[in-house]
Amino acid sequence: MAAYRQVLLLAVVVVAAAPLASATQWMVGNDGGWGPKFNQSGWADGKTFRVGDSLVFVYNQGAHTVARVGKDDFAACNLEGNQLGFWDSGNDVVSLDQPGKVWFICTKPGHCDYGMKLVVDVEDGGALTPGPAPAPYF
Template identity: 70%
Template sequence: MAHPRQVVVLLAAIAAVACLASLASATQWMVGDNAGWSPKFNESGWTDGKKFAVGDTLKFMYGKDAHTVARVGKDDFAACNLQGNQLGFWDSGSDVVQLNSTGKMWFICTKPGHCLNGMKLVIDVQDGASAPGPSPSPDSSAPVSYAAGGALAAAGAALVAAAALAF
């Protein structure tokens, strides 16, 4: 049977590893910033300067009955094909889409005329942690970064406790 001190050291080490694993950061991008998911939202180049990464999320905010979000393929995106193959569909008015693979992702609104009026979005998702988003400005929302800063402190405390108990 393990000595109680060994059990405590083992548990502290497990906690430290778990905390360190959670240090990877992810960003939640509010599509369209304060204007939300709306016609012509991307005319100002909403994606310019943004680096989307696996693990990030897109948050689509819009009037529940006014719009939808559909993930589609490149050809359906280009043609604004509302009847095409949908790889995902959301219509709650507050949708969070996980970016779980690399490559291009295409989104459109499936309400008639909306895609043709500019309510469409293409992003290129990269591997790895996303770069910090732009600094917040008074008239737009900055991406929300979720970094487990407290996890570093917890991991450090667990390692100190493990070292102290080992002696």
């Protein structure tokens, strides 16, 4: 009976964790990475981003940055605005943890003005939030 309970518990854990494993890690810019005139590439067009996904920004450290900003700072390329997040490692992983639009810019002078900016629209993800576990059957 103990072995049956262990198998049942394992099955419940696997079923509950399976939706979480479906999160996507998006390489921003694909092989081109995060660089100048990025926004002109239309990289985000046609992609569906969901809560639980993450964005990976790859670039030469020191040459660029990634800053999460609000809509107005994004539109104005305001480098001195309110940064909601900041990364500068050259290999930055940013989790998409809530639905809605998320705006990113490079804070190096002139880079945002020349198109180094990205907006993604994050969907709720629905199935990524596991529901209640089924009642054990004994």
